[in-house]
Amino acid sequence: MTSSEQAGTAGESGIHLEVSVGTEAFEPGRTEVILESTGRVQVLSELEGREARRAEVSLDSGYARAMIQGADESVRRTRQGKRYGLPDEPRYHFEVRGREQHQSFDVWRSELPDHPELNRIIQVLQRTLDEQFDGEIIL
Numbered sequence: 001m002t003s004s005e006q007a008g009t010a011g012e013s014g015i016h017l018e019v020s021v022g023t024e025a026f027e028p029g030r031t032e033v034i035l036e037s038t039g040r041v042q043v044l045s046e047l048e049g050r051e052a053r054r055a056e057v058s059l060d061s062g063y064a065r066a067m068i069q070g071a072d073e074s075v076r077r078t079r080q081g082k083r084y085g086l087p088d089e090p091r092y093h094f095e096v097r098g099r100e101q102h103q104s105f106d107v108w109r110s111e112l113p114d115h116p117e118l119n120r121i122i123q124v125l126q127r128t129l130d131e132q133f134d135g136e137i138i139l
Contacts, residue, residue: 015098039064074117
């Protein structure tokens with residue numbers, strides 16, 4: 001399933017948040033998480049030479065909607081920096097998609113503390129992944 005196919009599936013549920021980080025070519029690989037307003041969380045983890053891992057978990061729908069709204073507000077009011085990352089520093093890509101909207105934003109891991117809402121979202125999603133996959137999928 002491609003990213004666009006996943007987005008199409010998620011789009012049926014309304015507004016959703018996509019978070020991706022990493023690259024398939026280097027450890028720990030590329031991770032993409034799609035959080036739907038229903039609370040459905042789709043996870044795709046890819047690393048060259050290995051079979052892609054796909055999984056699905058759930059969060060409370062009210063909590064999921066609040067996270068998506070918080071990401072949307074944060075992305076709308078934040079300006080993209082022009083700074084280059086540190087060697088091997090992960091860069092997070094956030095996208096908030098709805099029927100008629102599309103907002104996106106990239107942030108280096110070291111800049112996450114400057115964006116508290118986005119940092120909180122990464123922490124919550126990573127905790128959820130850790131609980132489900134024993135730390136095998138890194139966001």
